[in-house]
Amino acid sequence: METYSDSDLTLRPLDISDLDDFMQWYSDEKVSNFCSWDAFTTKEAAFEHFEASAINHPWHKAICLSGRPVGSISVTPCHGDDRCRAELGYVIGSNYWGKGIATRAVKRAANEVFVEWGHLERLEAVVDVENPASQRVLEKAGFMREGVLRKYYLLKGRPRDAVMFSLLSSDPQVNYFMDS
Template sequence: MAVPFTTIAGERVLLRPFRVEDAVDIAESCQDPEIRRFTMMPEEMTEAQAREWIEQRLARWDQGLFAFAITLPPSDRCIGQMGILLEPQFRRGEAFYWLDRQHRGQGIASEALNLITDWAFSEHGLARVHLVTHVDNPASQRVAERCGYQREGILRAWEPVKDDQPDVVMWSRLPEDLGLYRSGPTS
């Protein structure tokens, strides 16, 4: 059965399924050394490769891989990716994201991560959403922390990423953790 495409709207951010027209923006964003280093995005991605990547993501929607373009309405331009791979048999999902360098540091990734996490809990009845960040990527770790994700520890040589198998930091959020990020930190 085909899973219908959906959008998820926040205060500033709109998450929508990727479109082939996003290939130009994706290829341009993926020239950033940080995206190449810290994500699974292909190195030196061309526009043609980006189109193929988009088609692969859309084809996996029915398999529980929900990859969304991050946009800032009224612009429909893709400025990043926010996604989640659902594992309904375990009632869990793994979130993943990247953001174009010119939009970092503005709370956009945090809003997008909160949107996808809330959507996974409310629409898919998950008990857990987790994500991993490269140990050398403090910006991504701050996003996870701001969104109420709890640091669980270091996973050594977790999974292949291009020509490496780096250590990563595991983060998770449970539905009962929601009050943590909504009310802000208590010091």
Template structure:
């Protein structure tokens, strides 16, 4: 698959427990439930949504990013009923530099069950093998220990502290940059 073809549609990826598919209109309620949850958004880098219309706008923005070759986002859906429990994807995609940043959020009811690790491996494999990425980065708030564990479990390495890198909820937040190179990725 080439850069030109992968972004014409979101490729379907499957793991043992989940289908990673395109976001659909029927996902709006579950998408909003995740992005309006204060605890889920605590480390995401943005304020929690307050209206379902914001979720619709955000989902449209994700689709526009795909069309512009700058981002791609998958719905994380349970295999048994295809219900969205989170999203994962690449943004800040530099096609010319063969790199992108990965991000994800999972519904709080599924925390601690290995969901992020399972779906992250599938997305990384697609990024390296199908999208031609060489470097995948992650930006994490220092207090988000669970996300550090997930990223380090699949091979990401911390590279440095980005001081006052993000601004949300009326204050600046430091962030840590981690990265994983294609040659270091083990399926």
């Protein structure tokens, strides 16, 4: 199994020139299984999705290994009275599963967003109950499992149960992340 050091992993703004790399996971049915989108069969469809969901997003970055995108991670802020919280989402190519990359990317993203958004108190992530690998990523990254939300969201037209995770700006591991 190939291993990667922390210095190999970077988060950077998404760029349309990365579309060929993005197609690696956009077209992978294993990856899209728990995503709101179906695996893309054409580059044009992937481009439209990328353009609509990533380009103007307030915090959406490529997860890179040695400069090459292998996934993406986003933090979507809430607005109005809920602006103290935001939702984390991530996707990584199936060739990179089980290598600790997603966990390190989540830690790094949490660190960056708590520093960049001083008003942020809570970072939350919602994971399908049938996606234990993603649940482990969040647990390893220091997020607290809060509970199951029954029929919380629609996934490809079907109501799904989800597990809510959170990381608070006051959690001890956040201060550790900020020092590292």
